[in-house]
Amino acid sequence: MYDILIIGAGVIGCAVAQRLSRYAGRFAVLDRAHDVSEGASKANSGIVHAGYDAKAGTEKARLNVKGARMMRRYCQELGVPYGQPGALVLGFQEGDQKTLQGLYDNALVNGVEGCRLIEREEILALEPHVNPQVLLALLVPESGLVSPYELTHALADAAKENGVDFLLGEAALALQHHEDHWEVTTSQGKRRARAIINCAGAQAGELHNQISTRKVRIVHRRGQYYLLDRSQPLLFNRTLFQVPTHMGKGVLVTPTTHGNLLLGPTAEDIDDGLDTATTRDGLKDVLDKVKLTYPDVNLRQVITTFSGIRAHEVGGDFIIGEVEGAPAGAYEAIGIESPGLTAAPAIGEELGDWVAYYLKLGKNLRFIPPTPLPKAFNAMNASERRAAYRDDPDYGRIVCRCEQVTEAEVRRAIRRGVGATSLDGVKRRTRAGMGRCQGGFCSTRVMEILAEELGQDLQDMTKLGGHSQVLTGSIERGGTA
Numbered sequence: 001m002y003d004i005l006i007i008g009a010g011v012i013g014c015a016v017a018q019r020l021s022r023y024a025g026r027f028a029v030l031d032r033a034h035d036v037s038e039g040a041s042k043a044n045s046g047i048v049h050a051g052y053d054a055k056a057g058t059e060k061a062r063l064n065v066k067g068a069r070m071m072r073r074y075c076q077e078l079g080v081p082y083g084q085p086g087a088l089v090l091g092f093q094e095g096d097q098k099t100l101q102g103l104y105d106n107a108l109v110n111g112v113e114g115c116r117l118i119e120r121e122e123i124l125a126l127e128p129h130v131n132p133q134v135l136l137a138l139l140v141p142e143s144g145l146v147s148p149y150e151l152t153h154a155l156a157d158a159a160k161e162n163g164v165d166f167l168l169g170e171a172a173l174a175l176q177h178h179e180d181h182w183e184v185t186t187s188q189g190k191r192r193a194r195a196i197i198n199c200a201g202a203q204a205g206e207l208h209n210q211i212s213t214r215k216v217r218i219v220h221r222r223g224q225y226y227l228l229d230r231s232q233p234l235l236f237n238r239t240l241f242q243v244p245t246h247m248g249k250g251v252l253v254t255p256t257t258h259g260n261l262l263l264g265p266t267a268e269d270i271d272d273g274l275d276t277a278t279t280r281d282g283l284k285d286v287l288d289k290v291k292l293t294y295p296d297v298n299l300r301q302v303i304t305t306f307s308g309i310r311a312h313e314v315g316g317d318f319i320i321g322e323v324e325g326a327p328a329g330a331y332e333a334i335g336i337e338s339p340g341l342t343a344a345p346a347i348g349e350e351l352g353d354w355v356a357y358y359l360k361l362g363k364n365l366r367f368i369p370p371t372p373l374p375k376a377f378n379a380m381n382a383s384e385r386r387a388a389y390r391d392d393p394d395y396g397r398i399v400c401r402c403e404q405v406t407e408a409e410v411r412r413a414i415r416r417g418v419g420a421t422s423l424d425g426v427k428r429r430t431r432a433g434m435g436r437c438q439g440g441f442c443s444t445r446v447m448e449i450l451a452e453e454l455g456q457d458l459q460d461m462t463k464l465g466g467h468s469q470v471l472t473g474s475i476e477r478g479g480t481a
């Protein structure tokens with residue numbers, strides 16, 4: 001019997017879990033995927049939105065601004081890449097002036113500081129590679145960047161360090177209330193907890209509707225992206241938005257925390273909330289729109305494309321707290337579309353404290369603060385590299401050439417709190433496989449290290465857990481690989 005079972009190991013579930021680990025109790029996070037951060041939290045723009053566009057007076061606006069203010073310190077404590085380069089919302093037509101003025105006014109109401117409307121000359125002085133046809137822009141200095149999956153992994157590790165269980169590869173199927181606890185039927189059996197928290201992202205509506213008298217409808221809104229090689233010098237310093245539409249924030253051009261350029265996303269409503277395919281039409285749409293901001297975009301620099309699914313609740317706001325009309329002990333954070341990543345520190349803190357209060361949990365007197373990850377080898381200077389090698393000779397072997405990731409870092413990624421068990425797991429924890437060759441060079445070596453560390457057969461190594469084995473057999477043994 002757990003005190004609290006969290007369903008969903010995205011950035012929201014992990015932020016709640018990390019907060020709860022400050023309290024004494026038995027907690028677990030359950031996820032259908034074989035690793036944490038396999039939903040929207042791994043595939044988004046990574047922007048720490050300042051909060052200029054969230055509709056004033058909503059939970060979205062409040063938690064956006066609060067989360068953005070918490071994010072720098074949160075990332076510092078967890079050792080997660082964060083930057084605050086600011087943003088420009090670009091207007092290319094006379095009619096955009098009214099929209100930008102409206103965003104400026106909204107920013108003031110939401111308490112976002114430092115915004116200014118600026119004209120072409122100043123825009124081009126700040127960002128010389130922007131389309132010179134730009135007319136005006138909203139400058140948003142408080143806009144930031146974060147590595148979304150690294151944040152989620154760091155939160156999971158910090159929670160695990162304080163005793164939170166991670167039950168991965170296990171889907172919640174049905175929720176049933178008994179006298180003093182909830183029973184969750186999962187793909188592996190039954191789990192029981194005094195309270196449950198539904199943080200299941202795009203699939204959260206199905207679980208909610210099983211137990212609530214207020215039905216919700218979550219629309220699956222897919223966003224497709226291009227990611228550009230970081231070996232090219234970055235032409236833009238800030239995040240460049242276009243004026244938003246009724247479907248969201250529109251297509252952006254942005255640096256990432258690691259110095260790539262990201263282009264996208266689309267906003268397409270689709271039926272299947274797990275369909276993270278990229279499509280020819282979707283990517284063409286991104287490219288057509290990006291050209292308005294960045295006419296010289298060069299597709300030869302594209303190293304990969306990907307997509308993520310937003311969980312858009314038709315009411316338009318975040319739904320956070322007790323599940324309406326459900327028996328006691330059921331909580332949720334659903335409809336957490338953008339700016340959910342930004343709001344995660346605030347949602348984690350508020351929802352975690354709320355449920356702990358309900359269960360009258362005391363403090364965890366043995367709470368261990370997060371241990372920030374050591375600096376990545378590719379960010380070290382020569383003397384730091386020598387020192388790292390002296391401490392651990394595995395720093396002397398480069399596994400991923402593109403991103404300069406060492407064997408020491410790959411092994412640490414597997415040994416971490418909620419450690420990597422697949423190629424993608426190592427990739428998102430170390431960047432091995434994220435560079436120009438997209439794992440062409442390092443995948444075999446990463447799989448060998450994984451097999452060795454996990455004590456498993458090389459042929460059992462997977463791309464992302466489950467049945468995603470990479471090898472089909474051994475040539476030496478007469479197989480078909």
Ligand SMILES: Cc1cc2nc3c(=O)[nH]c(=O)nc-3n(C[C@H](O)[C@H](O)[C@H](O)COP(=O)(O)OP(=O)(O)OC[C@H]3O[C@@H](n4cnc5c(N)ncnc54)[C@H](O)[C@@H]3O)c2cc1C
Nearest residue numbers: 008010012032039040041044045047172201223340341342
């Ligand atoms: C294209 C796109 C761009 C975005 N850009 C930004 C941005 O720039 N800035 C920003 O602040 N926000 C952004 N967001 C929003 C942000 O990514 C999300 O708000 C955030 O990641 C939501 O986190 P989550 O934990 O609620 O959901 P998820 O990360 O989707 O996690 C939900 C988890 O629940 C699991 N799950 C589902 N069903 C079950 C089940 N039945 N049993 C067990 N587990 C289950 C899933 O496997 C998944 O791991 C963007 C989103 C998208 C899609």
